[in-house]
Amino acid sequence: MKGEEEMNFKLISIIIGMALVTFITRIGSQVIFTSTGIPAWLEKWLKHVPTAFLTALITPAILLPKGYLDISFNNSYLLAGIIAAFIAYKTKNVLTTIIIGMAVMIYVNN
C-alpha cells in the first residue's frame, strides 16, 4: 500500500514538473523581452517564423509518415498531400481539403 502511495506521489510530481517547464517555454519570450521590447533585427527574422514553422510541421508528416523517408507512390500520405496541396491552392478551404485529402489516403490504403 505504501509503495502505491509513493508511486502516486511520484507520478503527480512528474506531471506538475512537466506543467511548470511547459509554461516557462510558453511565457518565456514575453518575460525576456518585457522591458526591452523585441529588437528590430529579431523582428525581421521572426516575421518568417510562421511560414517556416508550418512547413516544418507538414513536410515530415508527408514524407516520413512511418519514421523513414518514403518518396514513392506507395506512400499514401505523400500522394494525398500533393493532391490536398493543389486543392488547398485552388479552394483555400479547410473542410474541402481535409475531405479530399482523407478520401485519397483511405482509397490508396485499401
Add this chain to the structure above:
Amino acid sequence: MDKNTSYTLRNWNTVIWKEVLKDCLPITAGIIPFGLTCGIMGRTAGFSAFQITFMSIIVFAGAAQFMAIAMMNSGITNWGVIVFTTFLINLRHLLMGASLSSYLFKQPRTLQYLLAFSMTDESYALTINRIEKKGYDAYYQLGASYFLYIIWAFSTFLGAVLYHSIPNPLEWGLDFVIPLTFLVLLIPRLINRTALFVALVSALTAVLGALHLPGKWYIILAAVTASIVGGLIERGRRNEF
C-alpha cells in the same frame, strides 16, 4: 490583478465565437484521436484515469505527454529526465511566443498569461492565419486555444475511461487531418519568392532533422534556420536597391 481579471471577463462576450468554431471544428477531428490515444496509452503506462486527465489539463502539450508516457512505459521514471525532456520538446514554444509577442505585449497581464498557458502548435497556426487575413485579435486566440484545450482534456478523459473497449484511434488515420489543415494555412502564405524560399529551406531542414535528430528538434532547427535565411534575404535585397 483583479482589475485585469474583470477586464478579461467583461470582454469575453466579444469573442468572435462563430469564427473560432468555424476554424476549430475541422482540426478537432484531428485532435480527438490524439486525446483518446493519450488517455489509453497513459492508462497502459500506469497512470490512473485521474492522473492522465490531470496531465492533459495542466500540461496541455501532446508531444511532451506522449514522450513522458513512452518513457514511463519503458521503465524510465526519473523526475529530472522526464521534466527536462519535456522542456526540450517544448522549447519551440519560445519561438512561437516570440513571433506573437508584438501583439501579446499590448494585452493586459492576466490575458497574456492565459494566452501563454494555452498556446499550442494548432492554436498558434490558427492565430497567425487570422493575423494574415483580418489582423490580430486576442479573443480569437483565446477562444481557439481554450476550445482546443477543452477538446484535448475531454478526449484524454474519454480515452482513459474507455481504454479497455476502444482500439488504437490513431490507426484510423485521422491524425492526418492536422497536417492537412496546416497545408491550407501555409499555401496562401507562399505569395512571393522569399516566402517560397523560406518554405523550401524549412522543408529540407525538417526532413534532414527528422531523419537524424531525436524528438521534435527538427521543428526548432527548421524554423530557426529558415527564418534566419528569410531575414538575410530581405536584408540583402534592401542593400541592393
